[in-house]
Amino acid sequence: MKKLLLAAAAIAFAFPALAADLEVSGAFIRAAPKMPTGAGFVTIKNSGKQDDKLVAASADISKSVELHTHIKDGEIMRMRQVESIAVPAGGAAELKPGGDHIMFIDLKGPLKEGDKVAVTLKFEKGGDLKITMPVLGVGAMTAPTNMDHSQHMQHMEQMPANMKH
Ligand SMILES: [Cu+2]
Secondary structure (H helix, E strand, O other): OHHHHHHHHHHHHHOOOOHHHEEEEEEEEEOEOOOOEEEEEEEEEEOOOOOEEEEEEEOOOEEEEEEEEEEEEOOEEEEEEOOOEEEOOOOEEEEOOOOOEEEEEEEOOOEOOOOEEEEEEEEOOOEEEEEEEEEEOOOOOOOOOOHHHHHHHHHHHHOOOOOOO
């Protein structure tokens, strides 16, 4: 048992930037009912002290997964594969429509709204981070914000004051 703990400590020391420093929010994939490819978006916040990089992503919904960005070629926006996406210390990487994204190439089946996809994000220092990306509508621009929460707050305010015993 003690040996095991020591081994774990050694690994933690070798990789000081832990996945715990990386926080993922707003993940979603656009539905692709008839297309051979799909695009995923997510915001990755790095609360650590070391810059990190998203270097790969994997999922079993497609033959391959690439990291892409958009570049302006004259008046046309084109997609281009990139080797990594920077996740700066104290900052965030925002993968969003029209910018950086995760590209699922050669989908094994149609991506339908309401599906949930398990995706592993691989970071240069933070290691692997497993996330679930919900599939939203074809033209979705952002993941839904927590509207339920604000509604809940309103309920609280409207609660009668004489609820004490
Ligand atoms: Cu792409």
